Ligand SMILES: Nc1ncnc2c1ncn2[C@@H]1O[C@H](COP(=O)(O)OP(=O)(O)OP(=O)(O)O)[C@@H](O)[C@H]1O
């Protein structure tokens with residue numbers, strides 16, 4: 094399988110805090126990788142560095158064989174790297190359809206057009222399609238503020254996919270979503286991912302969900318990847334059980350991450 | 352190109368005003384011209400507001416437009432009104448392209464204060480320029496329009512006609528602009544800059560283009576004011592004038608391209624009468640009006656129209 098993402102010695106420090114330390118990860122095209130780890134383990138920091146939101150303190154990142162360190166989210170999106178957010182990053186006071194239409198016009202490199210409406214028939218059609226696929230088409234003309242958390246998560250992911258990425262990094266797609274909804278949400282997302290043949294890395298706290306959707310796990314603890322391998326192997330690992338899954342009680346979800 | 356309803360209405364209203372103006376007293380024609388000119392500057396404020404920025408210095412571009420007309424007539428011997436307006440747009444665009452490089456780095460109060468600072472710098476320079484009449488300013492030369500020289504009593508109406516045509520063209524453009532990719536990108540930046548960047552859109556570039564356009568539109572308002580009033584002075588760049596533009600923008604709201612025109616007309620009429628009826632209290636009246644608008648119509652006067660539409664459907 095061809096390699097799509099590779100990080101070497103990737104580290105990030107916030108003053109005395111080590112958010113990520115010496116992360117060496119290689120991901121192949123088409124892989125679905127789960128990222129687990131306690132609160133503050135460095136999962137979001139890892140995604141932030143890979144997608145250009147946060148400059149690493151040390152180390153290198155290569156996407157599709159070429160170095161991408163120092164490139165911002167805008168450039169990386171054009172290269173095919175997309176993400177969703179732990180807290181959905183949406184245009185709250187705009188209709189759902191416009192959230193998508195703006196993304197589509199940007200994907201077409203038409204973001205500076207001044208006369209043509211952003212809502213072209215083609216974009217409306219494309220937006221309707223993805224809304225339907227994500228099962229949130231009934232919110233089409235509502236403001237994002239009218240959407241419940243689960244629907245916002247799906248919209249956030251839909252927007253990420255509109256840029257025609259090759260790899261998608263999902264930061265806790267099911268956080269803040271009720272137990273019953275989680276599986277429907279993940280089924281919907283994974284179906285869309287499969288259809289597009291994307292490589293996916295997603296952060297998840299719920300081990301049942303991880304087991305159900307991924308073939309490989311990266312386990313984070315204190316900024317380091319303590320185990321990387323097939324699902325069963327990682328979940329059976331003593332250190333992972335101690336630091337991530339075992340008797341660990343999750344603290345309530347933090348708000349405020351990017 | 353098919354015209355949509357808003358566009359037909361704008362054209363219809365402009366024609367109606369043009370016809371009515373032929374039978375209106377001079378003072379009304381003049382007031383209308385000022386209101387339209389003011390609305391154009393306010394339109395610039397609205398363009399910035401849609402992107403989440405409040406400018407307390409739009410008077411800078413208003414003043415540049417005005418002085419370009421004054422100076423172009425006086426020192427360059429230009430008499431054609433359209434050329435003078437064009438000169439204002441060129442000068443303002445150049446200035447805005449330079450300032451925009453800095454301004455687009457700032458948000459919120461910093462943007463507001465920096466815009467105010469730049470306008471006050473221009474004010475300071477003009478006040479110190481004795482050759483340009485210092486605080487008194489100077490008169491604008493008699494102008495022509497496409498070879499036509501307005502005779503006595505014709506200048507006011509001619510100015511209104513020109514203002515109408517220019518304002519209509521700008522309103523038609525902005526009506527489309529607000530719904531275009533870049534227009535929505537501005538609103539998206541107001542809502543969430545992080546997501547905008549992750550969509551592959553440079554928020555700096557979008558804000559820059561929007562800033563320069565807003566300045567250019569504002570300069571047309573300044574130029575038209577100068578042509579209609581026949582006089583320019585440094586108060587055009589003074590911060591209270593910029594404050595009035597923000598006031599009118601809030602009064603009208605940012606929801607529709609027609610809102611600044613309605614708000615500017617109301618403002619100009621209220622001020623004209625309030626100054627006469629209550630010379631010492633008119634600013635208080637304006638303050639109370641603003642308070643009521645913010646409390647009861649936070650999206651501006653325009654929300655009265657949309658609300659009715661919503662209730663009817
Ligand atoms: N901008 C920042 N400034 C300072 N410290 C930070 C910053 N961002 C993250 N950190 C710290 O880095 C560490 C890793 O944080 P990160 O958000 O990556 O964790 P996470 O694994 O995503 O946790 P969670 O499950 O709560 O989302 C934490 O100790 C956090 O407090």
Ligand SMILES: [Mg+2]
Nearest residue numbers: 136137179350
């Ligand atoms: Mg996180």
